[in-house]
Amino acid sequence: MSLWKIALRSIQQRGLGSTLTILSMALGVALIVAVLMAYSAVSHTFRRGAGGYEMIVGAKGGAAQLVLNTVYHFDRPIENIPWTFYKEFQPGGRYAPYVETAVPYCLGDSFESYRVVGTTPAMFDRLEYGAGKKYQFAAGRNFGAEAAHAAGEEHDHDHDHAHEKPRQPTMVSPDDDEEEEHHHDHAAPPHFMEAVIGSIVARTTGLGVGDTFEPTHGVTEGGDGHKHEPFKIVGVLAPTGTPNDQALFVNMEGFFLLDGHSKSGEHHHGPLPEEEREVTAILVRVNYANSPTAAMTVSKDINEGSVAQAVFPLQIISGLMDRFIGPIATILLVIAVLIVVVAAVSIVVGIYNSMNERRREIAIMRSLGASRGSVLSVVMLESLLLALCGGVAGFVLGHLLIGLAGPYILARTGVEIGAFQFPTMEIPFMEGVLVVPIELVLLPGLVLLAGVVGYFPARAAYKTDVSRALSNSA
Amino acid sequence: MLLVENVQKSFRLPDGEPLPILNVPRFEVAAGEQLALVGGSGSGKTTLLHIIAGISRPDAGRVQINGTDITQLNEVGRDMFRANNIGYVFQTFNLLAGFSALENVLLGMSFCGRKPDEARAKHLLERVGLGKRFDHKPAMLSVGEQQRTAVARALVNRPKVMLADEPTASIDSRHQQQVLDLVRDTCREESVALVVVTHAPEVSAQFTRVERLEEINKVASS
Numbered sequence: 001m002s003l004w005k006i007a008l009r010s011i012q013q014r015g016l017g018s019t020l021t022i023l024s025m026a027l028g029v030a031l032i033v034a035v036l037m038a039y040s041a042v043s044h045t046f047r048r049g050a051g052g053y054e055m056i057v058g059a060k061g062g063a064a065q066l067v068l069n070t071v072y073h074f075d076r077p078i079e080n081i082p083w084t085f086y087k088e089f090q091p092g093g094r095y096a097p098y099v100e101t102a103v104p105y106c107l108g109d110s111f112e113s114y115r116v117v118g119t120t121p122a123m124f125d126r127l128e129y130g131a132g133k134k135y136q137f138a139a140g141r142n143f144g145a146e147a148a149h150a151a152g153e154e155h156d157h158d159h160d161h162a163h164e165k166p167r168q169p170t171m172v173s174p175d176d177d178e179e180e181e182h183h184h185d186h187a188a189p190p191h192f193m194e195a196v197i198g199s200i201v202a203r204t205t206g207l208g209v210g211d212t213f214e215p216t217h218g219v220t221e222g223g224d225g226h227k228h229e230p231f232k233i234v235g236v237l238a239p240t241g242t243p244n245d246q247a248l249f250v251n252m253e254g255f256f257l258l259d260g261h262s263k264s265g266e267h268h269h270g271p272l273p274e275e276e277r278e279v280t281a282i283l284v285r286v287n288y289a290n291s292p293t294a295a296m297t298v299s300k301d302i303n304e305g306s307v308a309q310a311v312f313p314l315q316i317i318s319g320l321m322d323r324f325i326g327p328i329a330t331i332l333l334v335i336a337v338l339i340v341v342v343a344a345v346s347i348v349v350g351i352y353n354s355m356n357e358r359r360r361e362i363a364i365m366r367s368l369g370a371s372r373g374s375v376l377s378v379v380m381l382e383s384l385l386l387a388l389c390g391g392v393a394g395f396v397l398g399h400l401l402i403g404l405a406g407p408y409i410l411a412r413t414g415v416e417i418g419a420f421q422f423p424t425m426e427i428p429f430m431e432g433v434l435v436v437p438i439e440l441v442l443l444p445g446l447v448l449l450a451g452v453v454g455y456f457p458a459r460a461a462y463k464t465d466v467s468r469a470l471s472n473s474a
Numbered sequence: 475m476l477l478v479e480n481v482q483k484s485f486r487l488p489d490g491e492p493l494p495i496l497n498v499p500r501f502e503v504a505a506g507e508q509l510a511l512v513g514g515s516g517s518g519k520t521t522l523l524h525i526i527a528g529i530s531r532p533d534a535g536r537v538q539i540n541g542t543d544i545t546q547l548n549e550v551g552r553d554m555f556r557a558n559n560i561g562y563v564f565q566t567f568n569l570l571a572g573f574s575a576l577e578n579v580l581l582g583m584s585f586c587g588r589k590p591d592e593a594r595a596k597h598l599l600e601r602v603g604l605g606k607r608f609d610h611k612p613a614m615l616s617v618g619e620q621q622r623t624a625v626a627r628a629l630v631n632r633p634k635v636m637l638a639d640e641p642t643a644s645i646d647s648r649h650q651q652q653v654l655d656l657v658r659d660t661c662r663e664e665s666v667a668l669v670v671v672t673h674a675p676e677v678s679a680q681f682t683r684v685e686r687l688e689e690i691n692k693v694a695s696s
């Protein structure tokens with residue numbers, strides 16, 4: 001019989017004690033795995049929040065604030081930038097050659113505790129919420145196209161069909177006469193007041209396609225803001241796992257018509273004249289096909305100007321992650337590691353507690369010719385097996401735990417996390433060089449730990465006085 | 475074949491004073507010979523067996539088994555020598571509780587440096603009448619059956635010497651004879667020298683050679 005098998009039998013023989021030890025080890029490891037999985041899912045989600053575009057353009061100020069505000073709908077909106085600046089990203093504008101898609105983002109209103117975002121249908125048609133992930137509608141459809149003058153090219157072809165489309169009855173040509181006529185003589189076209197809502201908003205508020213809501217001006221909860229004319233919900237987004245699940249998107253044209261959204265404060269009924277318009281941010285997908293250095297060129301030009309700043313959200317988000325979420329995960333990990341250490345100590349305690357009956361077994365093995373080294377190895381292997389069993393069980397348990405909690409976590413936080421996620425970690429001092437699955441770190445760590453703690457009872461086994469052990473219990 | 479010469483052993487009392495236990499000028503056992511070793515409690519029988527087995531070292535003297543003076547070996551050497559040349563059976567608790575009867579016998583072949591021979595282990599278990607009990611744990615075996623398993627294990631490596639320290643003392647008189655016969659018969663079959671320590675006159679009476687420890691031990695008793 002191999003020493004492995006002898007160690008295994010010894011573990012089996014002390015079934016209950018072994019099971020409890022393995023369990024506590026498993027809990028510690030499960031916690032480590034769960035924390036790492038959660039951290040990796042959170043950071044993944046965090047980064048994915050801005051996954052569909054490379055650059056955010058907004059008013060000058062804090063870069064982090066712009067990102068937090070635009071991507072996570074967090075904190076008060078910053079200043080706006082003029083419409084003319086947005087036009088620079090549209091066909092004919094100075095940044096147009098470098099830009100694949102530029103989506104305006106107008107903030108300032110809220111509904112219940114959720115942000116209301118004024119934007120264009122391009123938000124869902126042209127942007128993705130992650131690499132290769134297109135927005136899907138769980139119900140309904142995207143809201144109607146913006147007024148023709150708001151953005152050029154994609155609406156020109158709509159013009160021919162304008163009269164056949166009931167939801168775009170006021171589609172107008174870009175010339176100013178007709179526009180004047182609109183906002184003086186007619187009510188806002190119906191599609192101006194269309195909205196699309198995120199999945200979490202839909203679930204928590206109970207709103208759905210066909211319902212209406214009235215945004216409150218100002219993002220703070222409470223009563224000081226006043227209500228506007230209602231928006232009609234035409235679509236509910238499928239869950240994306242991004243903060244956009246927790247926002248309501250309205251047609252920018254309708255948004256502009258709300259009180260307090262024209263620079264002058266005047267009331268309008270047709271599309272808001274350009275000189276009255278502002279946007280909070282522009283989400284930009286850069287046209288790398290046209291120019292590999294497009295992002296740098298555009299951001300440099302914008303940042304050197306006095307009107308706006310251009311930031312790369314992923315860069316900012318990574319910085320924030322490292323600064324705030326990283327340390328929290330580290331604290332949790334330290335706690336989890338301590339649990340594992342406690343479990344390892346319980347392995348030692350378990351072996352020590354059984355030392356009296358072991359002394360006899362060790363003496364028998366020695367009488368059969370086992371060397372001191374062999375009995376030392378058996379005890380070491382025993383602690384190793386306990387640690388590894390606990391480790392593997394903990395690994396499975398951790399994944400199971402996350403798998404079970406996954407839907408709940410997704411529903412509550414928008415963080416998407418599944419049982420079959422295998423987080424990786426960077427090897428300390430080799431950051432950016434070596435990224436390995438955590439099991440590759442965890443298992444050798446456990447082996448090392450088991451070796452260190454198993455050494456103490458193993459040494460007691462090594463030192464057993466065979467002659468006395470045989471005499472005492474015979 | 476087994477020769478103990480001028481072996482001395484003393485233990486240290488708690489106050490540091492040496493307590494002489496053994497002083498054996500000469501004790502010899504021929505190959506395949508069987509003898510009973512008797513003597514009063516505390517006379518040093520077990521101590522002598524431990525020295526012969528290389529489990530403890532004498533303070534002085536030689537223990538020669540099959541031409542090897544084991545007192546000249548280091549501890550690892552003695553362990554290996556014991557694994558290959560000596561079978562040991564205790565009065566009780568010979569077996570490891572977590573291992574089946576067969577595994578306990580196989581354990582006897584785990585430290586000798588050779589490949590375990592499962593067929594031989596099974597053969598010996600069958601020989602001691604436990605052919606149907608391979609998978610039974612010691613707790614499921616009677617004391618007599620446990621002793622028979624221990625006998626099979628002691629023989630599994632084809633030792634030169636079998637040391638049995640009161641092997642039948644814990645068994646009722648009916649099964650006592652059965653186990654004793656088994657030990658003697660199997661040792662005879664395997665040509666193994668046998669030293670049986672016993673307090674029981676009905677056991678020692680069956681041996682043609684009976685040694686009183688007090689006679690071979692010349693220690694100045696206090």
Ligand SMILES: Nc1ncnc2c1ncn2[C@@H]1O[C@H](COP(=O)(O)OP(=O)(O)OP(=O)(O)O)[C@@H](O)[C@H]1O
Pocket residue numbers: 467468471485486495513514515516517518519520521522
């Ligand atoms: N490790 C030890 N330390 C101190 N004294 C010991 C030790 N081992 C044995 N002795 C003493 O040596 C003497 C001989 O012990 P041993 O066990 O050899 O006697 P024994 O003849 O086998 O007795 P029994 O018939 O009761 O088994 C006893 O007085 C015992 O107390």
Ligand SMILES: [Mg+2]
Pocket residue numbers: 519520521639
């Ligand atoms: Mg004794």
